[in-house]
Amino acid sequence: MDLELMINSFPKLLNAAVITLKLLLVSLIIGLFIGLFFAILRLNKNIFINRFAYGYSYVFRGTPLLVQIFIIYFGLGQIEYLRSTVLWVILKEPYWCAIIAFALNTGAYTSEILRSAFQTIKPGIIEAGKSLGISNKVIFYKIQIPIAIRQSLPAYGNEIILMMKGTSLASTVTIMDLTGVAKYIISTTFKPVEVFIVAGGIYLFMTFIIHNLIKFLEKKYSFN
Amino acid sequence: MELLAFGDTGWGDELFYATLMTIAVSITAMFIGFLFALIFTPLKLSKNKFLNFIANSYTTIIRGVPELLVIYLFFFGGTGAVMYVASIFGYNEYIEINAFVTGAFAIGIISGAYSTEVFRGAIQSIDKGQFEAANVLGLNKFGKFFKIILPQTLRLAIPNLSNVWQITLKDTSLISVTGLVEIMRQSYIAAGSTRDPLFFYSFAAVLYLLLTFVSMKLINRLEVKYSRGY
Numbered sequence: 001m002d003l004e005l006m007i008n009s010f011p012k013l014l015n016a017a018v019i020t021l022k023l024l025l026v027s028l029i030i031g032l033f034i035g036l037f038f039a040i041l042r043l044n045k046n047i048f049i050n051r052f053a054y055g056y057s058y059v060f061r062g063t064p065l066l067v068q069i070f071i072i073y074f075g076l077g078q079i080e081y082l083r084s085t086v087l088w089v090i091l092k093e094p095y096w097c098a099i100i101a102f103a104l105n106t107g108a109y110t111s112e113i114l115r116s117a118f119q120t121i122k123p124g125i126i127e128a129g130k131s132l133g134i135s136n137k138v139i140f141y142k143i144q145i146p147i148a149i150r151q152s153l154p155a156y157g158n159e160i161i162l163m164m165k166g167t168s169l170a171s172t173v174t175i176m177d178l179t180g181v182a183k184y185i186i187s188t189t190f191k192p193v194e195v196f197i198v199a200g201g202i203y204l205f206m207t208f209i210i211h212n213l214i215k216f217l218e219k220k221y222s223f224n
Numbered sequence: 225m226e227l228l229a230f231g232d233t234g235w236g237d238e239l240f241y242a243t244l245m246t247i248a249v250s251i252t253a254m255f256i257g258f259l260f261a262l263i264f265t266p267l268k269l270s271k272n273k274f275l276n277f278i279a280n281s282y283t284t285i286i287r288g289v290p291e292l293l294v295i296y297l298f299f300f301g302g303t304g305a306v307m308y309v310a311s312i313f314g315y316n317e318y319i320e321i322n323a324f325v326t327g328a329f330a331i332g333i334i335s336g337a338y339s340t341e342v343f344r345g346a347i348q349s350i351d352k353g354q355f356e357a358a359n360v361l362g363l364n365k366f367g368k369f370f371k372i373i374l375p376q377t378l379r380l381a382i383p384n385l386s387n388v389w390q391i392t393l394k395d396t397s398l399i400s401v402t403g404l405v406e407i408m409r410q411s412y413i414a415a416g417s418t419r420d421p422l423f424f425y426s427f428a429a430v431l432y433l434l435l436t437f438v439s440m441k442l443i444n445r446l447e448v449k450y451s452r453g454y
Contacts, residue, residue: 064397075422168290192301207288
């Protein structure tokens, strides 16, 4: 065990963890909106809209995240037309490409989580709202969405942890996140176990914090 | 389309073999995962606190650390670890482990952590009365486990195991960083030499979709088979 290496690499890895958290936070926020949008589409009775939303979640859940990042980072740059548009400012940056891929990916899972949460809301609750004379719009925003969010908290907590692990793939498109820096240190020192313990420890700590945060929210918003 | 031609002019045959490689690694990894689950599920259910702690550490660490980091650990550390063990037995030559073994083992350990959780959940949700009934019938330990508990566990575990299979299948794409020529690596090579990454990565996505679609259909059949009588 090379304790000195472990101590020396700790601050570097901690700095990289900040990038991991940034990636996670930005993708989760964008992904939540994408997820909510597609979950609402899934509840639509129009079969085409419904199928479209299902297709989106099926494709993004059925293919590896690595493929999605590579298509966006390497693939989209190939289209000449895109290079001449404003979009290119975003797409030439590996950072934004990674975030787009993560957001679309977590959006697909989130839409499934929210859809099932919407569907498990008892019809009696909506009927109660209607009989009180509340408009459909208010029922949706003030009754259905809060209940759905509460219902989906445990599953969404898992999704946050999965997504945090997913951000490690950013290192494949040259971003120096926690895994990227860990790989760099491993390949220069050839001490994989030591670096794994430190980097893995930081990841586990973040998992622990997220896990407890979700537990706290679950308790806070529980019905009883 | 000529990019996908079989033979020397296209990448069709290469991608076909790469797909077979992905399937082979996934199945091997899933199998290794089952072996790990076979060891760790009893430890999780054991009343011994120490054994519990070992099993919980395994599933917590593996499920809380990115797959890519675990793969790097095995890729860079695997050879060293094997040579260290070999040196204890007096063998000091250089040992090279191939990418297939490293990859399947790394993904297998990850898959095993998820399988362990699935089996634990399934066994715990079997009604207590079933264990008692088996005792009352005078079945011995083996009869109790293989005739009563295991069939019911499988029925409950299959839907969740199909999720584990999906995760495992998709995780194999990460082994491409170690140089094993599976779908992702082959697409990377093809994209590099033809300068057409959009086409090849999209095609890789289609291949993965096809694999998940077909395996879901097969698993659904299995589910029907094990749910007979319910």
